[in-house]
Amino acid sequence: MPKVSPVIVPYATYLRVYEPLAAFPEPERGHWDRYARRPDRPSYQDELRRSLADLLPTPPIPVPVHESSDAFVTEVDGVLCVCPWRTRLRGWQALGELPEELPKPVLDAALPEVVRHQAAQDYERWLARNPDARPWIRTAAWQVPLHWFVLVSDEERRFDKGSGDIPPMLRYRTPMVQARRRVARALRTLKDAIDEGPLIDGLVDVGRWLEEFHPRSLVELDYGGLVHTLPAGDLEDDHSAADVAAGIEALRHGDGAAAGAAYARLVERWRAVRDRRSAN
Numbered sequence: 142m143p144k145v146s147p148v149i150v151p152y153a154t155y156l157r158v159y160e161p162l163a164a165f166p167e168p169e170r171g172h173w174d175r176y177a178r179r180p181d182r183p184s185y186q187d188e189l190r191r192s193l194a195d196l197l198p199t200p201p202i203p204v205p206v207h208e209s210s211d212a213f214v215t216e217v218d219g220v221l222c223v224c225p226w227r228t229r230l231r232g233w234q235a236l237g238e239l240p241e242e243l244p245k246p247v248l249d250a251a252l253p254e255v256v257r258h259q260a261a262q263d264y265e266r267w268l269a270r271n272p273d274a275r276p277w278i279r280t281a282a283w284q285v286p287l288h289w290f291v292l293v294s295d296e297e298r299r300f301d302k303g304s305g306d307i308p309p310m311l312r313y314r315t316p317m318v319q320a321r322r323r324v325a326r327a328l329r330t331l332k333d334a335i336d337e338g339p340l341i342d343g344l345v346d347v348g349r350w351l352e353e354f355h356p357r358s359l360v361e362l363d364y365g366g367l368v369h370t371l372p373a374g375d376l377e378d379d380h381s382a383a384d385v386a387a388g389i390e391a392l393r394h395g396d397g398a399a400a401g402a403a404y405a406r407l408v409e410r411w412r413a414v415r416d417r418r419s420a421n
Contacts, residue, residue, distance in 0.1 A: 152370070155185065156279040156289050156347070157361040158317070159215055159222035164355040173223045177214045185213070185365055188226055203252050203260050204232035217359050224277045224361075231276045233264040275353050284411060287385060288343030289362050291327045292320040292351075295383035302373050309368040311376050317351065317358040324348040327389050334392040334400075370417055381407060 162170055162177075176182070188211070205228050213224040236257060239248055248257075268274065281289075293313035303309035324344055331341050351360070368376060388403035 152283045152366055153185075154281045154285045154365045154367050155361070155363045156281075156292075157213060157224045157363065158277045158351070158354050159213065159217070159224045159359040159361065160277070160355045161217075161357050162221045162223060164358070165223065172210065173212060173214075173225075174221070176210075176212060177221055177223070182214065183211055185363070188228060201252055201256060203236050203256060204263070205229045215359065217357075220357070222359050226278065227274075227276050230274055231278060231280070233260065233267075234276065235280070236260055236264075275350065277354075279347075279350070283367070283414060283417070285362065285364065285367075285381065286343060287381075287407060287411075288340055288347060290382040290385040291323055291344060291389070292347070292360055293362050293382050294323075294386065295380055298380070298382060300377060302377070303368075309373065309376065311364040311368055311379065313362040313382060315360050317354060317356055317360055320360040321348070321351050324351065330389050330393045367414070371414065375410075375413070379410065381410065384410075 162173060165173060188209075208229040209226040211226045213226075215222050215224075236252075239252070239257075243251070293315050297313045297315050299310070299312055299314070301307075301310045324347065328341065328344050328348070331338075331344070335341070362382075364376075371379075384403045384406050388400045388407075391397070391399035391403060
């Protein structure tokens, strides 16, 4: 395992799916069974640092040469559940989204066009051999996409201020069946109320993604490194899942004023986060 820097990478948030060990075919199942017993499993910070370190050589390495054999592991009612990193697949997918997020001169400076072109060709060849591949993890930068909050409820929220060597943490965990049910219900309400928009598009996309996993999986929304850049008071007061649920419930009852108030709270909260991104 390569040595990684202790520097905190603050901006990434995550939506993860942990599948039961039984959902994986052999020999992968055996690998994860052995992996779960390791005492030195790396963290999400290690994963992100490794990705950033690959961009330092000349030319940069936008996608790992080999797929990661690491994963996040947890137990649900005594059942071992695994969330593979799949950093190579996620790297290819993230590379495809970069032109929409960065001006071309900035993108060319960070990742020359010839490097991006080669990576795209590698991805096409790999995808032809692995047409059903999908990531277990979705990542966002300097935000939690609002449609992610639809999957969880405020009662599933867990916040820890951290102390000493224990970092702060803010996350939600919910059973897959509950997440799917919330997506379906929210879509019915939103389509009746607003017909179309980015929230609906995001929910349709994430709903299709969730359908690809075992029904007994666990869904986790994790603020990840974002907790290192937000004041503890802001984190403690952040109940975005409750605001999203309140807004959708208000739309369900035709209460536009209450829905607008919930949306205004969300906009104000996440505008403050985006302002921190600009400051960095």
